[in-house]
Amino acid sequence: MILLQSVVNGVLLGLVYALIAAGLSLIFGLMEIVNFAHGQFLMLAMYGAYWLAVLYGVDPLFSLPLWTIVLFLLGVATYWLIIARVLRAPMLAQIFSTFGLGVFLQSLAQFFWSPDFRLVPSPLVKGRIEILGLFVGIPELVASLGAVIAFALLYLFVTRTETGRALQATSEDREAAALVGIDSHRMFALGWGIGLACVGIAGVLLSNFYYIFPEVGFPFALIAYVAVALGGFGSIPGAFVAGIIIGLVEVLSGLLIGPAYKYLFVFLVYLIVVFTRPQGLFGRY
Amino acid sequence: MRGTFRRYRWLVLAALLSGLVIPAQLGAGPVTEIKIGAVYPLTGALASTAKLSKDGIDFAVDIINNRYDLALPLAKSEGLPNLGGAKIRVIFGDTQGSPETGRAETERLITGEKVVAVVGAYQSAVTATASMAAERLGVPFLNPDSTSPTLIQRGFKWFFRATPDDDIMSKNFFDFLKDLEKKKGIKVRTVALVCENTLWGTDVCKFERKYAKEYGYEVVTEMLYPARSTDLTSEVQRLKAARPDVVFMASYISDAILYTQTMKKLDFNTQAILAMDAGHVDPAFLKTVGKDGNYIFSREVFSADLGQRKPIVRIVNDMFKKRYGYDLEGTSARSFTAMFVLADAINRAGSTEPSALRRALLETYLTSDKIIMPWGGVRFDPANGQNVLGRGIIVQIQDLKYWTVWPWHLASRDVIWPMPTWRERK
Numbered sequence: 190m191i192l193l194q195s196v197v198n199g200v201l202l203g204l205v206y207a208l209i210a211a212g213l214s215l216i217f218g219l220m221e222i223v224n225f226a227h228g229q230f231l232m233l234a235m236y237g238a239y240w241l242a243v244l245y246g247v248d249p250l251f252s253l254p255l256w257t258i259v260l261f262l263l264g265v266a267t268y269w270l271i272i273a274r275v276l277r278a279p280m281l282a283q284i285f286s287t288f289g290l291g292v293f294l295q296s297l298a299q300f301f302w303s304p305d306f307r308l309v310p311s312p313l314v315k316g317r318i319e320i321l322g323l324f325v326g327i328p329e330l331v332a333s334l335g336a337v338i339a340f341a342l343l344y345l346f347v348t349r350t351e352t353g354r355a356l357q358a359t360s361e362d363r364e365a366a367a368l369v370g371i372d373s374h375r376m377f378a379l380g381w382g383i384g385l386a387c388v389g390i391a392g393v394l395l396s397n398f399y400y401i402f403p404e405v406g407f408p409f410a411l412i413a414y415v416a417v418a419l420g421g422f423g424s425i426p427g428a429f430v431a432g433i434i435i436g437l438v439e440v441l442s443g444l445l446i447g448p449a450y451k452y453l454f455v456f457l458v459y460l461i462v463v464f465t466r467p468q469g470l471f472g473r474y
Numbered sequence: 475m476r477g478t479f480r481r482y483r484w485l486v487l488a489a490l491l492s493g494l495v496i497p498a499q500l501g502a503g504p505v506t507e508i509k510i511g512a513v514y515p516l517t518g519a520l521a522s523t524a525k526l527s528k529d530g531i532d533f534a535v536d537i538i539n540n541r542y543d544l545a546l547p548l549a550k551s552e553g554l555p556n557l558g559g560a561k562i563r564v565i566f567g568d569t570q571g572s573p574e575t576g577r578a579e580t581e582r583l584i585t586g587e588k589v590v591a592v593v594g595a596y597q598s599a600v601t602a603t604a605s606m607a608a609e610r611l612g613v614p615f616l617n618p619d620s621t622s623p624t625l626i627q628r629g630f631k632w633f634f635r636a637t638p639d640d641d642i643m644s645k646n647f648f649d650f651l652k653d654l655e656k657k658k659g660i661k662v663r664t665v666a667l668v669c670e671n672t673l674w675g676t677d678v679c680k681f682e683r684k685y686a687k688e689y690g691y692e693v694v695t696e697m698l699y700p701a702r703s704t705d706l707t708s709e710v711q712r713l714k715a716a717r718p719d720v721v722f723m724a725s726y727i728s729d730a731i732l733y734t735q736t737m738k739k740l741d742f743n744t745q746a747i748l749a750m751d752a753g754h755v756d757p758a759f760l761k762t763v764g765k766d767g768n769y770i771f772s773r774e775v776f777s778a779d780l781g782q783r784k785p786i787v788r789i790v791n792d793m794f795k796k797r798y799g800y801d802l803e804g805t806s807a808r809s810f811t812a813m814f815v816l817a818d819a820i821n822r823a824g825s826t827e828p829s830a831l832r833r834a835l836l837e838t839y840l841t842s843d844k845i846i847m848p849w850g851g852v853r854f855d856p857a858n859g860q861n862v863l864g865r866g867i868i869v870q871i872q873d874l875k876y877w878t879v880w881p882w883h884l885a886s887r888d889v890i891w892p893m894p895t896w897r898e899r900k
Contacts, residue, residue, distance in 0.1 A: 191714065194707075194711060194740070198711075202705050306731060306762045308731075308763070324739060400728065400762055402728070408703075439708070440707055443711075443712075444708040448697045448699035451699075451700065451708060
C-alpha cells in the first residue's frame with residue numbers, strides 16, 4: 190500500500206518536473222543554448238499567480254491562460270533582447286547571459302517582494318481525496334493533469350502544424366531550413382516563447398500547493414536539467430518520460446533506501462544513462 | 475572670493491586643526507568611556523536578523539548608561555559605578571555572514587578600536603573564527619546566541635557563551651517528556667527523528683539519539699533528509715510506516731512548510747511533533763501554513779509571553795516594543811542579556827584590564843530574577859566558558875500563536891496532547 194502510494198506520488202511529481210524540463214529541452218534542441226534562468230521564470234510565474242490571487246482574488250486556475258501568454262511574450266522578448274545578440278558569441282558569453290538574467294530576476298524578486306515565504310490563500314483546488322486508502326492531493330492531481338494536457342498540445346503543435354514542423358526543421362538543420370524560406374530568428378523567438386510558456390504553466394499549477402519565495406525555482410530547474418539530459422537534448426517525449434522516471438526514482442529510493450540518498454539515486458540514474466547512452470533516452474545526437 | 479580665501483587660509487586651517495585637537499584632549503584623563511566590540515552580519519542575507527541583535531544591544535546599553543527604575547543589574551545607576559560612572563560605547567563590526575570577515579573585523583575592533591571585549595556573532599561558523607581572533611589577542615569574547623555544541627569543545631580561555639546550546643536543548647525535550655509522564659501520566663514509548671542533512675541537523679539528530687537512549691525511548695526511525703527538498707512524500711511515507719508516538723524535527727523554513735503540507739496531504743497523525751526551533755518558529759512558518767501549524771511544539775530560547783509569569787520580562791518588553799515597534803524575541807533578548815552580563819563583569823572587575831575582566835566573568839553569578847531569559851541564571855563553567863544555568867523553554871502553537879508550555883512554572887498555557895488527527899480538525 191505504501192509502495193503504491195509512493196508510485197502515485199512519484200508520477201504526479203514527475204509530470205510537473207517533465208513540464209518544466211520540456212521548455213528547457215525545446216530551447217536547447219532549437220539553438221543549443223541552455224537557459225540558466227529557467228528556474229527564475231518558474232518563480233516569476235508562481236509570483237504572478239500569487240499576486241493576482243492576493244490582490245484581485247483571481248484564482249490561479251483562472252489566471253493560468255494569462256500567465257501562459259505573459260510568459261510566452263517574456264520568452265519572445267528575452268530572445269530578441271538578449272539571446273539574439275549572443276547567438277554567435279562564444280559559449281561562455283551565452284552561459285553568462287542567461288545565468289546573469291537568472292540572478293537579476295531573482296534579486297529583483299527579493300527586492301520587490303522580500304525573501305518571505307508565501308502560499309496562495311485558499312485556492313479553488315485544495316484538499317485531498319482518498320481512493321481505496323490512497324491519498325492524493327487535489328492540487329497535485331490538477332497540476333499533473335494540466336501538465337499532461339500541456340504536453341499533448343505541445344506535441345500536437347510540433348508534429349501536426351505547419352509552424353510546428355518549421356520549428357522542428359530549424360531544430361534539425363538551421364541552414365537547410367533557411368534555404369526553404371524558414372526564418373530561423375522567428376523560429377528561435379517562437380521556441381523561447383513556447384519554452385517559457387511551458388514553465389509558466391508549470392509555475393501557476395505549482396502555486397496551487399507549493400510555497401513561493403525568490404529562490405523557489407532553483408531546485409526545480411536543477412532537476413529539469415537532469416531530466417533534459419536524461420531524456421535527450423531537444424526531445425519533448427524524452428523530457429516527458431525522464432520527468433516521470435526522476436519523480437519515481439526520487440520517491441521510491443527515498444522510501445526504500447533512505448531519504449538521505451534520494452537525490453543520489455536521481456543522479457545515479459542520470460550517470461548510468463550518460464555512460465550507456467550519452468545522447469539520452471530519446472536523443473538524436 | 476578666491477583672494478579672500480587665500481588671505482584667511484591659515485586661519486581656516488588653524489580652526490580645522492583645533493577642532494581635531496580639542497576632543498583629543500578631552501579623551502585623555504580618567505576612563506569615561508568603555509568600548510565594547512560587537513560583530514554581527516549587518517549586511518547580506520542575515521541583515522534582518524542582525525538588526526534584532528543590534529536593537530537588543532543598543533537598548534541594553536541605554537539602560538546601563540542611563541538611570542532606569544528596573545530590577546536589572548546597573549539599571550539604577552548612570553554608567554558603571556566602580557569605574558567612576560564610565561559609559562559603555564558599542565562599536566559594531568560587519569561580518570557579512572562570512573567566517574573570514576568575522577575574524578578580520580574582530581581583529582580590527584581589538585587592535586584598532588581597542589575594545590575591551592567582543593560580543594557576537596550569531597552564526598556558529600562565524601563565532602568560531604571571530605572568537606579565535608579574540609583568543610589569540612587575549613580579549614574576552616562573549617557569545618550570546620550561537621548554539622553549536624562544538625564551540626565549547628575547543629579549550630578556549632577567553633570564550634564565554636550565555637545561551638544554552640543544541641545539546642542542552644535536545645536534552646530539554648526529553649526532560650519535558652519525562653515531566654509529562656510524571657505530571658499528566660502521558661506515556662511516550664517510541665520516537666522518530668527527522669533532521670535535515672547539513673551540519674546543524676546532523677548534530678541535532680546525534681544528540682537526540684543519545685538522549686533517547688539515555689532516557690529509555692525507542693527510536694523507530696531516524697532520517698536525515700536533503701535540505702530544501704522539492705518533495706517530501708517518501709519521508710512522510712516512512713513516518714507512516716514507523717508509527718512513532720512522537721516525531722522530533724530539525725528543519726529550516728522551506729522544509730518545515732513542506733512537511734506540514736505533506737503530512738496533511740498523506741494523513742499522517744502522531745501524538746506530537748517536537749521541533750528544534752529554526753523553520754518551525756520562523757515568522758514565515760505560521761504565515762504560510764496557517765492553522766495547519768497548530769499543536770506543533772518547538773523548543774525556544776525566549777518568548778514574550780514569559781512576561782505573564784516573570785514581570786521583568788513584561789516591563790522590559792513593553793519598553794522595547796515602544797521604542798522599536800516589535801516584541802523581543804530570542805535573538806534580541808539574548809544579545810540584550812549578554813550586554814548586562816558583560817557590563818556587570820566589567821563593573822565588578824573595576825578595570826578594563828583583560829585578565830581582571832576574565833576573572834570577573836568567571837566569577838559571574840546572576841540569578842534568574844536579574845535577567846529576562848527563562849534560564850536558571852548566568853554562571854560560567856570555568857572549564858569551557860558555557861553558562862551552566864542556561865536552558866530552553868518549550869512552546870506550543872495554539873490558535874496560531876506560540877505559547878510557553880514548559881517549564882511548568884513559566885507556562886502561560888497548558889499543553890494540548892495528543893494533537894488532533896487531520897480528520898478531527900476543521
